[in-house]
Amino acid sequence: MTNRNQILELANKFRWGLGGNLHDALMESIFKEASDIAHKVVITKNEKGAFSFDKKLDKIVTNRWTGFPIMFILLAIVFWLTVQGANYPSNVLSNLLVGELPHILKNFALSINLPHWVAGLFIDGGYLAMAWVISVMLPPMAIFFPLFTLLEDFGYLPRVAFNMDNLFRKAGAHGKQALTMSMGFGCNAAGVVAARIIDSPRERLIAIITNNFSLCNGRWPTQILIATIFIGGLVPAQIAGLVSAGAVVGVAVFGVFLSLVTSWGLSRTVLKGEASTFNLELPPYRPPRILQTLYTSLMDRTLIVLWRAVVFAFPAGLVIWLISNLTVGDVSLADYFINWTNPFALFIGLNGIILLAYVVAIPANEIVIPTILMLTVVHFGLTGVGAGAGVMFDTSSIDATKQLLEVGGWTVLTGVNLMIFTLLHNPCSTTLFTIYKETGSLKWTVFSAIYPIIMGFTLCFLVAQVWRIF
Amino acid sequence: MNLVKSNCENCPVHNIDNLVKLGINMEHFDYVVALCGNPNTGKSTVFNALTGLRQHTGNWPGKTVVRAEGGFEYNEHKYKLVDLPGTYSLLSTSTDEEVARNFILFGQPDVTVIVVDATRLERNLNLVLQVLEITDRIIVCLNLIDEAKRNGIEIDERALSKELGVPVIPTAARQKEGIPNLLEYIDEVATGKYRCKPKRIKNKNPKLRKAVEVLSNEVLKIYPNLPNADWVALRLLEGDEDIIDAVKSGELGKLKKLGAVESTQEIILK
Numbered sequence: 001m002t003n004r005n006q007i008l009e010l011a012n013k014f015r016w017g018l019g020g021n022l023h024d025a026l027m028e029s030i031f032k033e034a035s036d037i038a039h040k041v042v043i044t045k046n047e048k049g050a051f052s053f054d055k056k057l058d059k060i061v062t063n064r065w066t067g068f069p070i071m072f073i074l075l076a077i078v079f080w081l082t083v084q085g086a087n088y089p090s091n092v093l094s095n096l097l098v099g100e101l102p103h104i105l106k107n108f109a110l111s112i113n114l115p116h117w118v119a120g121l122f123i124d125g126g127y128l129a130m131a132w133v134i135s136v137m138l139p140p141m142a143i144f145f146p147l148f149t150l151l152e153d154f155g156y157l158p159r160v161a162f163n164m165d166n167l168f169r170k171a172g173a174h175g176k177q178a179l180t181m182s183m184g185f186g187c188n189a190a191g192v193v194a195a196r197i198i199d200s201p202r203e204r205l206i207a208i209i210t211n212n213f214s215l216c217n218g219r220w221p222t223q224i225l226i227a228t229i230f231i232g233g234l235v236p237a238q239i240a241g242l243v244s245a246g247a248v249v250g251v252a253v254f255g256v257f258l259s260l261v262t263s264w265g266l267s268r269t270v271l272k273g274e275a276s277t278f279n280l281e282l283p284p285y286r287p288p289r290i291l292q293t294l295y296t297s298l299m300d301r302t303l304i305v306l307w308r309a310v311v312f313a314f315p316a317g318l319v320i321w322l323i324s325n326l327t328v329g330d331v332s333l334a335d336y337f338i339n340w341t342n343p344f345a346l347f348i349g350l351n352g353i354i355l356l357a358y359v360v361a362i363p364a365n366e367i368v369i370p371t372i373l374m375l376t377v378v379h380f381g382l383t384g385v386g387a388g389a390g391v392m393f394d395t396s397s398i399d400a401t402k403q404l405l406e407v408g409g410w411t412v413l414t415g416v417n418l419m420i421f422t423l424l425h426n427p428c429s430t431t432l433f434t435i436y437k438e439t440g441s442l443k444w445t446v447f448s449a450i451y452p453i454i455m456g457f458t459l460c461f462l463v464a465q466v467w468r469i470f
Numbered sequence: 471m472n473l474v475k476s477n478c479e480n481c482p483v484h485n486i487d488n489l490v491k492l493g494i495n496m497e498h499f500d501y502v503v504a505l506c507g508n509p510n511t512g513k514s515t516v517f518n519a520l521t522g523l524r525q526h527t528g529n530w531p532g533k534t535v536v537r538a539e540g541g542f543e544y545n546e547h548k549y550k551l552v553d554l555p556g557t558y559s560l561l562s563t564s565t566d567e568e569v570a571r572n573f574i575l576f577g578q579p580d581v582t583v584i585v586v587d588a589t590r591l592e593r594n595l596n597l598v599l600q601v602l603e604i605t606d607r608i609i610v611c612l613n614l615i616d617e618a619k620r621n622g623i624e625i626d627e628r629a630l631s632k633e634l635g636v637p638v639i640p641t642a643a644r645q646k647e648g649i650p651n652l653l654e655y656i657d658e659v660a661t662g663k664y665r666c667k668p669k670r671i672k673n674k675n676p677k678l679r680k681a682v683e684v685l686s687n688e689v690l691k692i693y694p695n696l697p698n699a700d701w702v703a704l705r706l707l708e709g710d711e712d713i714i715d716a717v718k719s720g721e722l723g724k725l726k727k728l729g730a731v732e733s734t735q736e737i738i739l740k
Contacts (some may be wrong), residue, residue, distance in 0.1 A: 003691070004717055004720065005718070006688070007685070007688050007689060007692070007706070007715060007717055008706070008714060008718065010684070010685060010688060011685055011703075011706035011709075014653050014681040014685065014707055015708075015709060017677065017681070018677060018678055019673075019706065021559075022678070022707060022708050023708040023709070023710075026708070028670050030596055031596060033671055034593070034595035034596045035592055037634070038594075039618055040590070040626075040629060040633065041625055041629045042623060042624070042626075043623070043624040043625075043626070044624075045622035045623070045624060051589075193618055196565045196566045198567055199565075204565075270733075280508065281510065282619075283510045284589065284617060289644065296524060372653075
């Protein structure tokens with residue numbers, strides 16, 4: 001101990017002897033050297049100066065008036081392409097994986113005399129959950145990810161951060177939070193890890209807590225489907241796609257807004273402090289390598305995310321089948337929970353099935369929609385759509401899904417509130433674990449889980465009240 | 471700067487054939503190579519080209535926040551390649567930059583490849599000069615040379631190499647151009663065939679030189695085998711809070727085994 005302190009004392013003594021500004025002097029000598037060398041070896045030929053195209057483009061996309069509209073339009077185009085493009089392949093996949101294959105599997109199970117409950121658990125439960133996740137998620141992801149990656153590759157993301165910087169600073173948060181937020185649009189766990197680019201622990205914590213307000217992979221498909229059914233259904237068919245895409249953008253932007261509000265609230269109360277300054281480099285625009293981007297975003301992002309969904313869907317399918325088939329008295333566990341939560345859930349414009357689906361989907365948000373559909377069938381004892389309790393069934397077209405949900409008592413209000421609740425609920429278990437690892441704090445992990453749920457319930461309640469007035 | 475590929479480079483029997491991408495298979499390795507550089511200069515792209523892995527790459531600074539490791543084999547030598555988060559300076563404070571700094575300083579890589587952005591050479595050189603101060607075996611990978619060309623920027627890489635005293639390899643990693651050349655130099659520097667004579671900024675102040683010497687000897691008494699004790703001494707003289715704290719708490723001793731990056735993060739987060 002004494003030795004260590006002796007070193008520090010010695011350093012102190014020397015420091016006085018050397019005079020002030022040693023650090024600055026050293027840095028200056030490095031800067032000077034770098035500048036000298038650069039002047040010797042770099043020749044600039046371009047008369048207009050390097051990156052004249054970039055500068056022009058930046059003037060438009062980071063302009064105070066045009067920057068934000070361009071951002072929204074780009075986002076809307078991406079979603080519109082996703083909504084429109086995913087429909088057809090989704091139907092094909094669904095017919096095949098959810099419609100045809102289970103029959104074959106079931107017949108096979110019969111032919112080898114598999115016990116009824118085993119076939120039920122693994123085919124009607126595990127397999128169908130997986131098949132549903134693939135048919136719902138693969139097409140939108142296969143379109144959305146490459147588009148997003150192209151924008152990223154081109155160099156647009158830092159411009160988004162640049163545009164948003166002012167807003168985040170006013171909210172007392174770090175401007176780089178815009179970047180971690182963008183990462184969150186892919187995956188919240190990745191966004192939470194990305195918050196390491198923020199120096200100050202206070203601002204980093206804010207970025208981590210608010211990352212959940214970025215809709216992630218697991219939640220986009222739910223938004224897109226519900227918007228298509230309930231919002232798109234309100235308008236004529238020609239503009240339905242556009243309006244649905246607009247609604248999804250609306251929810252995403254609302255998430256950004258809440259992220260700002262929350263950052264503002266935190267930095268004025270428990271996480272007080274000034275926003276720190278930083279340098280953000282706007283990298284040059286690079287022509288995106290289209291084929292390579294298609295390949296890597298398909299192989300890396302789409303398949304990895306899909307794999308995760310599948311891995312989580314199988315056990316979730318088992319759970320769904322079990323809670324629908326295990327009964328206490330005459331009531332299945334699922335019905336028990338649904339009936340118990342229904343009064344509260346209906347009061348805030350949701351229903352017990354949705355709440356149960358979100359409990360089952362804690363490991364992965366991807367399986368919310370399949371769970372909701374399946375539980376609806378079982379709970380309302382619908383016949384002709386499924387083959388029994390706990391069976392996820394064929395909803396080969398969006399209309400069929402819509403009819404089913406309407407039988408389950410869904411209105412436009414339920415749709416709108418589900419979209420809100422999908423934005424505002426606890427992060428998935430992977431994200432929560434990552435938050436715990438990154439912050440090392442149980443307190444902030446619990447806060448990150450509870451806070452969005454409270455927000456979601458409150459907002460759903462308010463929307464329901466306003467809705468009922470009109 | 472001329473990017474006309476030599477016939478050798480295009481010839482299939484040339485050295486790229488000696489490259490075996492090992493992915494994450496790197497249990498046994500002969501040499502450790504660190505990839506460092508300013509943010510968004512293409513470190514991860516170079517990393518992917520050498521290891522065959524697919525680290526996330528994208529056009530924005532700060533994608534890599536933890537170090538990634540991969541392996542490759544070249545000329546019958548096995549290499550472990552460490553992709554570090556971007557850093558502007560060895561004096562920085564954010565967590566992701568600490569990871570890079572600590573690995574370069576205390577991880578003792580056999581070769582340090584500094585990836586620099588040819589379109590922003592001057593600013594990139596600040597880091598290069600700092601790294602030259604602390605380690606001998608360095609290669610400058612002059613990346614994004616295609617982009618520089620497109621923007622009318624030419625760099626005399628021979629003169630640059632002479633100025634710095636280390637090999638300078640022009641590359642366009644996205645197009646995999648210059649990678650064979652880079653491999654060859656990594657191998658030569660690692661095996662000691664090529665000896666770097668890195669430029670060191672002359673310390674004109676004899677008083678400072680003396681102080682660094684005395685102090686670093688004291689540091690070595692407590693932390694024998696600590697690499698770069700001179701650097702630590704200099705930071706102490708500058709009054710760098712992080713380093714002072716690390717000395718005070720004894721955490722400095724742990725820094726030298728920077729296999730364990732997690733532990734440094736904890737140090738810094740405190």
